[in-house]
Amino acid sequence: MQVRVKPMGMLRQRLGSSEQRLEVPEGTTLEQLLQQLGLPKGSVQVVMVNGEREHNWTRALQDQDEITLLAPVAGGNALADSSSLTLAEMQTIIRRLYYAKDRQRGLQGCFLWFLEEVGELAAAIRKGDAWAIASELSDVLAWLATLANVAEVDLAEVFYQKYGQRCPGCYQQPCICPGEAKP
Numbered sequence: 532m533q534v535r536v537k538p539m540g541m542l543r544q545r546l547g548s549s550e551q552r553l554e555v556p557e558g559t560t561l562e563q564l565l566q567q568l569g570l571p572k573g574s575v576q577v578v579m580v581n582g583e584r585e586h587n588w589t590r591a592l593q594d595q596d597e598i599t600l601l602a603p604v605a606g607g608n609a610l611a612d613s614s615s616l617t618l619a620e621m622q623t624i625i626r627r628l629y630y631a632k633d634r635q636r637g638l639q640g641c642f643l644w645f646l647e648e649v650g651e652l653a654a655a656i657r658k659g660d661a662w663a664i665a666s667e668l669s670d671v672l673a674w675l676a677t678l679a680n681v682a683e684v685d686l687a688e689v690f691y692q693k694y695g696q697r698c699p700g701c702y703q704q705p706c707i708c709p710g711e712a713k714p
Contacts, residue, residue: 532557532594534564539666541602542574544628555592562588564598577601577662582654584662601666618687625676633677641681645674 536551543549546568555564561578565571565588578585579599580592592598633641648670655663679686693699698706 532559532592534559534592534595535597536564536568537597537599539599539601540669542570542600545570545574557594558591560589560591561585561598564592565600570600574602575600576603579660579663582658582660582663584660599663599666601662618690619685621672622676622679622686625673626680629677630680633681636681638678638681641674641677645671645678648674 532555534553534555536546536553537549538546538551553564553567555567559567561580565575577600578588579601580590581597582599636644648667652664652667652671655667676686678684697704698708700706700708700712
């Protein structure tokens, strides 16, 4: 049978891809899948099967299951404190990891991937799943950085130019635009 594995965060880097389709024997459990991937249980904080959080590591997988793996929030990051990560550093990380592939895809190809991630975020929001929302927000941000890299745009610079001093609509800080308006 075949399953789709989507590692997130540092697990994505560790496994070397954002998605893998694997052939596994019928009856394979989540625990066995992690062993096959070479991931100790401690390296995975949250497992989701078909968009639902799964706590049972002995659950047998089914053909075509989608397994999303999330790393511990505070563990495994090369940065001493991920909360101090700047927008420029985040964009550099994405460039270092994926730029060659992203450049080959081109801006339009990367934009389609970005839209797919926005759709996955919408689905997570509809379900109200906090872990999935966090994961998909991270993916949307990563693909936004990808678009900026391919377009040769410094996100931190253009963001600051537009929003760093005042609202671009009313030119005030804080914004006094009507509630229904958003520049």
